[in-house]
Amino acid sequence: MSYFSIRSVSKTYGNQKALKSFSTELKKGDILAIVGESGSGKSTLLRIMAGLEVQTSGEVWLGDKKIENPKEKLVAGYDEIKLIHQDYALFPNSTVEENISRPLLSFDEKYTRNRVEELISLLRLGELRDKLPRQLSGGQQQKVAIAKAMSVEPEILLLDEPFSSLDSIQTRNIMDELKEVFTALGTTVILVTHDLDDALRLTDDLLILKNGKIIQRGNSKDLCLSPKSKYVAELFSSINRIKTKGQDYIRPVDVKLRTRNGILAHVTDVIFLLHFNSLKVKIKETGEIWEVDDPDRKYQKGDRVYLTWEQGKVLSLKS
Numbered sequence: 001m002s003y004f005s006i007r008s009v010s011k012t013y014g015n016q017k018a019l020k021s022f023s024t025e026l027k028k029g030d031i032l033a034i035v036g037e038s039g040s041g042k043s044t045l046l047r048i049m050a051g052l053e054v055q056t057s058g059e060v061w062l063g064d065k066k067i068e069n070p071k072e073k074l075v076a077g078y079d080e081i082k083l084i085h086q087d088y089a090l091f092p093n094s095t096v097e098e099n100i101s102r103p104l105l106s107f108d109e110k111y112t113r114n115r116v117e118e119l120i121s122l123l124r125l126g127e128l129r130d131k132l133p134r135q136l137s138g139g140q141q142q143k144v145a146i147a148k149a150m151s152v153e154p155e156i157l158l159l160d161e162p163f164s165s166l167d168s169i170q171t172r173n174i175m176d177e178l179k180e181v182f183t184a185l186g187t188t189v190i191l192v193t194h195d196l197d198d199a200l201r202l203t204d205d206l207l208i209l210k211n212g213k214i215i216q217r218g219n220s221k222d223l224c225l226s227p228k229s230k231y232v233a234e235l236f237s238s239i240n241r242i243k244t245k246g247q248d249y250i251r252p253v254d255v256k257l258r259t260r261n262g263i264l265a266h267v268t269d270v271i272f273l274l275h276f277n278s279l280k281v282k283i284k285e286t287g288e289i290w291e292v293d294d295p296d297r298k299y300q301k302g303d304r305v306y307l308t309w310e311q312g313k314v315l316s317l318k319s
Helices: 043-051 098-105 109-122 138-151 170-187 196-202 219-225 229-235
Strands: 003-014 018-026 031-036 056-063 082-085 156-160 186-192 206-210 213-217 248-250 257-259 261-270 277-283 290-294 304-308
Touching: 003 043, 018 043, 018 056, 018 213, 031 170, 031 196, 043 082, 043 156, 043 186, 082 138, 098 109, 098 138, 109 138, 109 196, 138 156, 138 170, 170 196, 186 196, 196 206, 206 219, 206 229, 213 219, 213 229, 219 229, 261 290, 277 304
Parallel strands: 031 186, 031 206, 082 156, 156 186
Antiparallel strands: 003 018, 003 056, 206 213, 257 304, 261 277, 261 304, 277 290
């Protein structure tokens, strides 16, 4: 049964359509990642979901409650839906513990104490509880911001590119922790990001957004093996166009390297990666540059190589 529902939501700024009839549904406890490039409408969509932005058309529902926008509600926003940005929004002169408890000032004292302790424990902030925000790393500040938002036990947590200012190691560590926390609490979460790797660390439920329109929704395996467009395919890896086959493409991992029999090419560059070498090869007949994987690290710059692939691995894509 649908728990959080976005129904045919559109948003237009003048002549520009930021969102085009966006619809999706989540069950309670679902974690969804919306992946799209800058300007695809991700942040606008989250603000509409939170009741902080007026949509041009469409509705948002949480259970049987319609989420009203600022034109329909005197004080915009809902405690049941919390939106977290990358700017943290922490009180600079309050400790970690005080920041987390700040939204609970009007709550019962015992509940406040128990809730704050629960979040400090779950997010492993115990050693930081008496520190000020300026004494924390970016990743630690983001964890405090998330704990603060979760203090009032929101039904929905919306994350707007929350880790874009963190380095890859910080992001990896905090995402692993948050996945445990969200799962343990049964929190319904929507993350928007331009980074597929970030999305996959949190969930395998992906929605691809481009130019305000849903391109595809599914799990990572389905989207990787059966992409509906070139854009979706390229989120997972580079692809090589097979010029003799119109809009057919092949992934670097699916190209087989041979010493004879196939399409003749020469290696122009070799890049060492953790599990394989990535080769740039120039196809003799067309002059095209392809990227192919060399898992055996066999070939060097200048080597002759023949390329083959299985027909079942070819992707026929729309642009």
